[in-house]
Amino acid sequence: MESLINNPPGTESMSQLITIERHILEQQKYFPEAHGELTELLNDVAFAAKLVRREVVRAGLVDILGFAGSTNVQGEEVKKLDLFANEKIINAIGQHGRFAVMGSEENEGIIIPPKNDSGSYVLLFDPLDGSSNIDVNVSVGTIFSIYRIKGDDPSKASISDCLQHGYEQVAAGYVIYGSSVVMVYTTGHGVHGFTYDPTIGEFLLSHENIVTPKSGKYYSINEGSYEQFNEGTKKYLDYIKKEDPATGRPYSTRYIGSLVADFHRNLLVGGVFIYPPTSKHANGKLRLMYEANPLAFICEQAGGRATNGRERILDIQPTELHQRTPLYIGSTDDVIVAEEFEQGIR
Ligand code: P6P
Numbered sequence: 001m002e003s004l005i006n007n008p009p010g011t012e013s014m015s016q017l018i019t020i021e022r023h024i025l026e027q028q029k030y031f032p033e034a035h036g037e038l039t040e041l042l043n044d045v046a047f048a049a050k051l052v053r054r055e056v057v058r059a060g061l062v063d064i065l066g067f068a069g070s071t072n073v074q075g076e077e078v079k080k081l082d083l084f085a086n087e088k089i090i091n092a093i094g095q096h097g098r099f100a101v102m103g104s105e106e107n108e109g110i111i112i113p114p115k116n117d118s119g120s121y122v123l124l125f126d127p128l129d130g131s132s133n134i135d136v137n138v139s140v141g142t143i144f145s146i147y148r149i150k151g152d153d154p155s156k157a158s159i160s161d162c163l164q165h166g167y168e169q170v171a172a173g174y175v176i177y178g179s180s181v182v183m184v185y186t187t188g189h190g191v192h193g194f195t196y197d198p199t200i201g202e203f204l205l206s207h208e209n210i211v212t213p214k215s216g217k218y219y220s221i222n223e224g225s226y227e228q229f230n231e232g233t234k235k236y237l238d239y240i241k242k243e244d245p246a247t248g249r250p251y252s253t254r255y256i257g258s259l260v261a262d263f264h265r266n267l268l269v270g271g272v273f274i275y276p277p278t279s280k281h282a283n284g285k286l287r288l289m290y291e292a293n294p295l296a297f298i299c300e301q302a303g304g305r306a307t308n309g310r311e312r313i314l315d316i317q318p319t320e321l322h323q324r325t326p327l328y329i330g331s332t333d334d335v336i337v338a339e340e341f342e343q344g345i346r
Contacts, residue, residue, distance in 0.1 A: 018205035020046050020183060020194045027187045031170075038146075041098040041121055042171060042185065045144055046203060048092040049175040049183055052085045052128070052142060053196060056177040059134055073108040073322060081134050082106060085127035085142065099123045100149045100157035103321050105290055110159050110321065119154045121170070122147040122161050124290040124321075130258030139178035141260025145294035146171040162289065162321055166314035172294035176260045184210070184264070186301040191267075207268070212302040215333035216270020218254045220262045228278035232309075236274075236341035251334075259286065263295050263329065267302060272334035275327045276309065276342065284308075284326035288318055292327050305335040309342035 024042045031038050059081055072082070086106040093099060094113030098121060102111040105126040113119070125144040133140055147168055149161045173185030181196035183203050193207030219240050226234065241250045254271065256262050262273050275284045286292055296306030296313035306313040306329040316325060328335050328342070340346040 017202075020185075020203040020205070023192060023194070023205055024185075027189060030187060030189050037098060037120060038170060038187065040096070041093070041123070041146065042187075044093045044096055044098060045089075045123075045146075045173070046183060048089045049142060049181075049203075050196070050201065051088045051092055053175070053177055053181045055081060055084055055088075056128075056134070056140065057181070072106050074105070082128045082131045089125060089127050089142070093123060100154035101161055103162045103289060105129075105287060105322070108322075110162055112157065116154050116157065119157070120149055120152075122149055122157070122164075124162060124294075126287070126290045129260055129291065130256075133256075133258050138256060139176055139258050139261040141177065141258065141264075142175040143260060143291055143294050144173055145169055145290055145297070159321065163318040165317060166288075166293035166296055169293065169297045169314075172297040174260050174264070174294065174298070176264050178261060182206070182264070184267075184298065186298050188297075188301065191298050191302040210267060210302050212267050212299065212304040213270030213331050214303070215248070216266060216272070216331045217248055217251050218266060218269070218271030219251045219334070219338075220253070220255045220266065220271060220273040220330075221276070222255055222257070223253070225278050225280075228280050229276060230342075232342040232344060233274070233276045235346070236338055239337075239341065239346070259291060259295075263299075266330040267299065267304070270331045270334070272328065272330040272338055274338055277326045281324060283324040285324060286327050288313070288316060288323050288325040289321060292325050292329075295327075295329060299329050303332070304330055305332040306330075307335065307339060309339055 021043050024039050028039045086104055097115035097118045099113055100116045100119035101122050103124040128140055129143055130140040147164050149157050171187045175183045182193050184193045191210040194203035195206035196203050266273055275286050277284055292313050299306045308326045309328050328338050
């Protein structure tokens with residue numbers, strides 16, 4: 001597909017304008033049994049992303065910044081945009097009844113939409129990850145993960161439908177609200193990115209079949225937590241900074257402090273993101289169900305690797321909706337090196 005960049009808006013041929021709705025429809029051929037439901041709910045998510053984008057990109061212009069005064073289940077101050085994004089996604093998606101049950105980073109328990117009688121799916125999401133960066137105009141993101149309910153009666157949907165292995169996901173994606181707004185998703189048939197064109201209000205295919213490099217030149221970790229790291233992580237950091245042209249070292253450090261932004265960069269150009277176990281967070285800080293699992297599904301579909309340093313993220317048996325996990329994710333060769341230090345092999 002010719003790049004849209006070579007054709008200024010208005011000059012591209014219609015064949016280049018593949019909207020996310022059209023692309024999702026084409027993915028339906030892989031799910032004949034879904035009777036179009038998956039298509040509709042992915043479009044619901046894309047629509048909700050447009051509503052969130054509208055506010056995020058003008059956050060500085062309206063009185064939507066600053067703390068909402070409340071704190072979320074994680075005990076963190078909740079900014080108005082977190083709350084807004086959470087409400088928008090729940091309302092915009094819950095109204096169609098396609099989801100039997102939802103789980104959000106901002107809600108302690110599960111959410112049963114008012115209308116869920118026809119819902120065969122589960123939606124788990126982080127409405128606005130990295131929200132502490134909103135006030136300083138650093139990219140933030142929405143992350144989502146979709147499963148089928150385990151039974152066939154939506155009215156009986158419960159927490160157990162939310163606590164499925166990551167390998168059971170039927171779709172996953174994220175939206176990064178940055179210099180441009182990009183939505184990336186997979187249904188298990190490759191990873192595809194869409195850039196929002198505000199002149200027509202559509203997400204247009206801009207990154208077809210994303211394949212992440214086998215290795216990169218970036219490592220992403222919060223080195224300010226060095227003293228909290230275990231010996232394996234400290235040895236890894238010493239290793240990755242040593243000069244060795246044969247292995248492309250030293251790698252450059254890139255850490256934005258916004259998971260979706262760090263992940264997206266490494267997905268496109270190669271690299272590894274690590275949130276390891278620390279003395280403060282024995283299981284790391286990031287959440288399994290609506291951060292690690294969806295990004296792991298996407299990363300593996302793009303040819304990358306995602307583990308907790310020892311075990312494949314998608315194989316972890318969930319026990320709680322908000323459980324944390326260490327996360328080693330990105331280019332396969334780079335993740336393996338980091339794991340070998342974590343496991344004491346190096
Ligand atoms: P730290 C943002 O708060 C977040 O949840 C992720 O987006 C980000 O990767 C991580 O936390 C940053 O955490 O401890 O390095 O500030």
